[in-house]
Amino acid sequence: MSKIRKVIKFHCNGKSNLFISKYLSLSRNTVKKYISLFKVSGYRLDYIAEKTDAELEAIFVGNTAEQVNPKLEKLYSFFPQMERQLKSVGATVQQQWELYFAANPDGVRSSQFRVHFKNWSNRVNPVMHIQHKSGDKMYVDYAGKKLSIVDENTGEIKEVEFFVAILGASQYTYGEGSMSQQKEDFVNSVENAMRYFGGTPAAIVPDNLKSAVIKSSRFEPTINETLADLAEHYETTILPARVYKPRDKSLVEGAVKILYRRIYVHLKNRTFFNLEQLNEAIWELLDLHNRKKLTGRPYSRYELFLEDEKDKLRPLPLERFQIKYHSFATVMQNGHVLNSQDKNYYSVPYQYIRKKVKLLYTQSVVEVYYKYNRIAIHQRSNKAYVYTTNAEHLASTHQFVADWSATRFIDWANSIDPCVGEFIIKIIENRNHPEQAFKSCLGVLTFEKKVGRIRLINACKRALDFKIYNFKTIQNILENNLDSIDEDKDLNQDLPEHQNIRGKNYYE
Incomplete structure (x- = not known):
């Protein structure tokens, strides 16, 4: 406020605006503003000298001139709508000034228009200086x-x-x-x-x-x-x-x-x-x-x-985003990779056995990638130590093993002969888990190609009589030709009489 007093004092003493500006280190526009407000107010120098700092601030800093000026009132009422328009892509301050000036030919020019808009924007929201575009x-x-x-x-x-x-x-x-x-x-x-x-x-x-x-x-x-x-x-x-x-x-x-x-x-x-x-x-x-x-x-x-x-704003996708986790694993010899987080196994094409692959998985899906190419996709399993297998991923020999089941072996055995089917059922029934018997069943049934259908049927009949149900029994019967013994022959016939036979009296 002391500088305002000095500006008015120097002006009343006949000093030029340039002198006052340099002497008090004020801009010439500021000096002109204070002198103009002093002239408009009609006050004398001695009256200004008696005013307190608060009263001087109300006169010279309180923006009373802008409130009285109808031209500035129109200008500042234009700015809120202008600010909204500037958020549209392609809108510029120059375009807005042209619209303002077309409606107000006696209004401010382009340069003053920009100055007043900047002052208004800083006063309304002093933090935001960036013009943001809608949806950007x-x-x-x-x-x-x-x-x-x-x-x-x-x-x-x-x-x-x-x-x-x-x-x-x-x-x-x-x-x-x-x-x-x-x-x-x-x-x-x-x-x-x-x-x-x-x-x-x-x-x-x-x-x-x-x-x-x-x-x-x-x-x-x-x-x-x-x-x-x-x-x-x-x-x-x-x-x-x-x-x-x-x-x-x-x-x-x-x-x-x-x-x-x-x-x-x-x-x-x-x-x-x-x-x-x-x-x-x-x-x-x-x-x-x-x-x-x-x-x-x-x-x-x-x-x-x-x-x-x-x-x-752009339209939202229909499905929500699912976070993807990733891990690396080496494809095992059986054509599966381990998801270490869930302790689950997922199949990949057998060509990638022993290759290092990347697993990307969400809450519902597991994807397997090799050199940026997706080679397998599965539904994620929540149970630990479970194999999720796509039969198309397995080699032909592995596909055969994957199809093993009790029903398949029983049907295969019955197609040879009912007694073979009965023996296979007995093998399966005498194991704690059906899969324990699958290799034994396979070994028995492959004897058809090695020794022929008739010998296998006879071997199974004799094994059923022995009531011993395993692969070894059939193997021993066939190796010792026990399948070829005539069952109708009397094995308890009397021995022939000759001199080398000791009688019952010999042991008394």
Whole structure:
């Protein structure tokens, strides 16, 4: 205020504006402004000298001239609608000035138009300096202050992260509680935000947290693979904010500050026992926030979103994104790979035996890749130590083994002879598990090609008489030609009489 007094004093003493500007280190426009306001006020120098600093501020800094000037009133009333139009792709400040000047021929020129718009924009929202296009970017971040829930059984207080997403053009905001900032929770929150907005933006702008960016860089940051998969699923892209460049994400940081006042205050004295209860309360307060009129504007975030931005978002895919996990494994000799997380085995084509492959799996599907080519896909099994096999993947010999079953061996044996079928049934029944008997059954039935059908039938008949049911019994009968003995011959016939036979008296 002392400089204002000196400007007026020098002016009344006949000093030039240039002298006053250089002597007091003020711009010539500022000097001209103070002198003009002094002349308009009609006050004398001694009256100004008696005024306090607060009274001088009301006269010279209180923007009274702008409020009185009808030309500036028209100009500033044009800016809210102009700001909305600038969010459309292709809209420029020059085009808006031409529209303004066509309706107000006595209005300000292009250069002054830009200066006044910049001043108005800074006063209405001093943080936002970037002109955001509708449907272009969605900014995401976590709030510094955490919320909490209480375990109903133990009474333990668990901290909860607060996730915030905001659309650049309309400032339409989404928030939710999340148990952590790990990539699974982060990706799920980003997807929930897009589902809340009902569309996909052209780009997602996260901070440089590890769940989003593995390695930061000014020119080409390395995006977390899971977040990149999400972007591919929703046909969008990831544009991480630059490190130590807070203006890149100033919009979402400003939203976080506002939500501290409009959400945290109402939740801090309430108790929630699970994440669902907390989020329901957050979304109720969030709806009030989005429907509240913006500062200095006759519309709310929600109205701006519906009118200007909703139709610019891309349609959502029908299916939600499923997080993909990956691991590496070597194909075993039996043509299967191990998913180490579930301890399950999945088949691949036999040509890839002993090859190193990559497994990509979601909650429902397991995919196997070799050198970027998918070679197998299976439904994911939740049971440990289970083999999931596609018969087409197996070699011909393996396919034969894969088709082994008790029914198949019994039908095969009955096609030779009913007694062979009966013997095979006995082998299977005398094992704890049918599969234990399959090799024995196979060995018995292959004797048909080695010794012929008749000999195998006779061997099975004799083995049934012995009541010994295994492969070894049939093998011994055939090797010792016991199958060829005539069963009708009397094995108990009397021995012939001759001198070498001792009588019963010999043993008395």
